[in-house]
Amino acid sequence: MSSSIEESTSYxxxxxxGGGVAGCATALALFRTNPGASILILDDANPSVFKLVEELSKDRTDSVQIKCTGNASAWTTSELExxxxxxxxFGMGWHLDRASFDQILRDTVGSVCPGSVSLVKSVFLGIDKLDDNSHWSVSVKGIASDEKKVYHSKWVVDASGRKSSVARKLGSRTVKEDALLAFYAVFVPPLTTEDRDYRTLIEASESGWWYSSPLPNNRRVVAYxxxxxxxxxxxxxxxxGFMNLLHTTQHISRLITEGEYDxxxxxxxxxxICTAAGSSRLEPPCDTADPEGVxxxxxxxxxxxxxxxxxxxxxxxxRVGCAVGAAIAQEIQAPGSKDLTSGIREIYSQVWSKYVKEKRYFYSQGKRFDGEFWRVRK
Ligand SMILES: Cc1cc2nc3c(=O)[nH]c(=O)nc-3n(C[C@H](O)[C@H](O)[C@H](O)COP(=O)(O)OP(=O)(O)OC[C@H]3O[C@@H](n4cnc5c(N)ncnc54)[C@H](O)[C@@H]3O)c2cc1C
Incomplete structure (x- = not known):
């Protein structure tokens, strides 16, 4: 198998x-503030997931979102509130098919910013500075092939999600508050049944908490x-093991049993599937100190x-993607005009403090349990 590196001439x-919600919001805000800026989004999301959804519905938005009529939660007591x-x-929320929603965002970015934003399906591999510190050199690999490429830029935005793939290579570390995991499964009802319960159901348990919500296309997710x-x-x-645990719950178990879900x-x-779901923050979250350099x-x-x-x-x-995208766009027009590092650190620290306070409040309401899971969060 060939693994040659092709030096791209593209700057x-x-x-x-990362072309998820953060990456797309950053690109849109950058384009709106400075339509002349050239932007490359690299994303490795699995395309086969999107194909499935396109086959299911002519109007893609039908299969991407359904209404959320409210929350029912057994948190402070065993009764549903x-x-x-x-x-x-603000009205009703949405239950989203995330993979399709993200793909629609990427398509939208491509269509509203033609010529300014290029989207390339590839896997980020590594990042280096050119010797004179004038540009980043970002190496990527194709998804279907092993073809490697290198692109250059003044700015790099890490929107790769929890992996923080770029920042970690640049020496940042992830500071974890806890080691929460989410275990989730998608359920389907019998063929002739349509689930019309559009609420999100949340239920606290001795060692954690559960939720279930309907998904587009008559499916339902359950997560522990x-x-x-x-x-x-x-x-x-x-x-x-997952099903045994599920049936120790009161409300989630009833929902799955009565709906004859599998x-x-x-x-x-x-x-x-198991995925990381804990609270964490990156330190440092940026380096924008040198207006002449990368x-x-x-x-x-x-x-x-x-x-x-x-x-x-x-x-x-x-929101953060929009704020950062607009700030970068202004810096491209007038390098060094603002102390971006302090501004970004200030915004992130405000968002984080508010989040930590609210999180502590909600977990402190789970008074009926005193196991380790709840004790460390109160
Ligand atoms: C179990 C669980 C439930 C959640 N429920 C909710 C909820 O109900 N409501 C809510 O608001 N939030 C929820 N969240 C959080 C929400 O999913 C994230 O905050 C949101 O997805 C963050 O968006 P992002 O764009 O930063 O990252 P992501 O959505 O992770 O997007 C990152 C993108 O980068 C791409 N990428 C990653 N690495 C590379 C690489 N090396 N090369 C190229 N591309 C790469 C990925 O393919 C992806 O497209 C939940 C999270 C979890 C874990």
């Missing part, structure tokens, strides 16, 4: 590694959150990752 103002979306001044040190985290990795059988994916910033989960209980990850990734 960009900004290379964004309801909040209704119609009481919310616990620490990697908790004994249940070993059982939750396997189908039978775990979706998928030849590509074996549920349950500069980088992390956005979204790459900079700060939240506990899913907060439901703040997507909106924060978008």
């Amino acid at each position: 960009f103002d900004v290379i964004i590694v 309801e909040t209704y979306a119609m009481m919310n001044p 959150h616990t620490d990697d040190t908790d004994p249940t985290s070993r059982d939750a990795r396997k189908h039978d 775990i979706l059988f998928d030849t590509d994916t074996r549920y349950p 500069r980088w910033v992390a956005v979204g989960d790459a900079a700060m990752a939240f506990d899913p209980l907060s439901s703040q990850g997507i909106i924060t990734a978008m």
Whole structure:
């Protein structure tokens, strides 16, 4: 298999590694503030997931989002407490098919910023400075082939999600607050049944907490959150262990049993899947000190990752991406006009402090349990 490196002659103002919500928001804000800037987005999201959705619906948005009518949570007591979306001044939320939603964002960025933003499907491999510190040299690998390429830019934005792939190579470290894991599985009802419960259901348990919400295309996700040190985290990795734990719950178990749900059988994916879900932040989250030289910033989960209980990850990734994209665009026009590092650190520290305070408050309400999972969070 050939693995030759092709030196690209392409220079960009900004290379964004990661085309999720944070990367797309950064690119859109950059383009809006400075339409002349040249931007390259590198993303390795799995294209086969998107193909599936295109086959299911003519109108892609139908299969990407469904309404969220409210929350039902058994948190402070074992009884369900309801909040209704119609009481919310912002209206109803959405249950999203994330993979498709992200692909729509990428397509939108490509279509509204033609000529300014290039999207390349590839895997980020490494980053170096040119000898004179004038540009980054970013190496990537094709997804289908092993073909390698190198691109150059003044700025790099790390929007690669929790892996912080770029920043870690540049020497930053991830500071973890906890070791929360999420174990999740997609469920399907019998063929003739349509699930019309559009609420998010949340249920606290002795060693963690559960949630379930409907997904587009008549599916439902169930997720269990616990620490990697908790004994249940070993059982939750396997189908039978996950189902046994699920049936120790009251409300989630009833929902799955009464709806006659089964775990979706998928030849590509074996549920349950385990993923990191803890709170963490990157230190340092940027280096923009030298207006003449190379500069980088992390956005979204790459900079700060939240506990899913907060439901703040997507909106924060978008907001921070917009703020950072606009700031970079201004710096490209007038290098060194602002102390960007202090500005970014200040914004990130405000977002983080607010998040930590709210997270502590919500976990402190789980008074009915006193196991290690709850004790360390109160
Ligand atoms: C279990 C769980 C449940 C959650 N539930 C919610 C919720 O209900 N509401 C909410 O708001 N948030 C939720 N979140 C958080 C939310 O998913 C994230 O905050 C959000 O996805 C962050 O967006 P991002 O663009 O920073 O990163 P990501 O969405 O992770 O996107 C990163 C992108 O970078 C690409 N990438 C990564 N590495 C490379 C590489 N080496 N080369 C090229 N491309 C690369 C990936 O393919 C991806 O497209 C949840 C998180 C978890 C773990």
